Amino acid sequence: MERQPISREGYDKIREEIRNLEEVDMPAVTERIKVAREEGDLKENAEYHAAREQQGYLQAKINQLKSKLAGCYIVEKSDMPKDIVAFGARVTVKDLRDDMEEAYELVGPGEEDYSGDVMKILTSSPIAQALLGKKVGEKLEVDIPAGKLRLEIMAIENT
Numbered sequence: 001m002e003r004q005p006i007s008r009e010g011y012d013k014i015r016e017e018i019r020n021l022e023e024v025d026m027p028a029v030t031e032r033i034k035v036a037r038e039e040g041d042l043k044e045n046a047e048y049h050a051a052r053e054q055q056g057y058l059q060a061k062i063n064q065l066k067s068k069l070a071g072c073y074i075v076e077k078s079d080m081p082k083d084i085v086a087f088g089a090r091v092t093v094k095d096l097r098d099d100m101e102e103a104y105e106l107v108g109p110g111e112e113d114y115s116g117d118v119m120k121i122l123t124s125s126p127i128a129q130a131l132l133g134k135k136v137g138e139k140l141e142v143d144i145p146a147g148k149l150r151l152e153i154m155a156i157e158n159t
Helices: 008-037 045-070 127-129
Strands: 004-006 072-074 089-095 099-108 118-122 139-144 147-159
Touching: 008 045, 008 072, 045 072, 045 118, 072 089, 099 127, 118 127, 127 147
Parallel strands: 004 072, 099 118
Antiparallel strands: 089 099, 089 147, 139 147
8 A cells, every 4th residue: 555645734633533542432431341341241231242342443443543644654735846736735626527616635644525615635536646746727637437527727726
């Protein structure tokens, strides 16, 4: 798997989520298991089984987040080139099919957000991959599930 760029803020956000899961949520579930275990017969103890299931879910989430961070490297957005599409850039594109404009910001894992005026898309997504390295005025085609997307880069803004 190729390593992906991530901003310091995105990295810190995921680290904080891991810390909270390990230091707050997991001890709380461990205590629930302990209390439920003290109630005796574990075969018919619904609280015990629910807490064990929750513990498994939390551990899986922690492992997933740690794996996500392991596959990333921190990039300072200010170090990125200003005249081409790069990690952290906000790119305004025009769809050549209907002349509608959309804005994308190229982000790392855990930072994606598809709501709002500017869609924050992963640098590993097909659209971001097609945009990377391009300049204002360049046209490109992107294969998406609905067919081919034909875009022209209207503006590049580095955040």
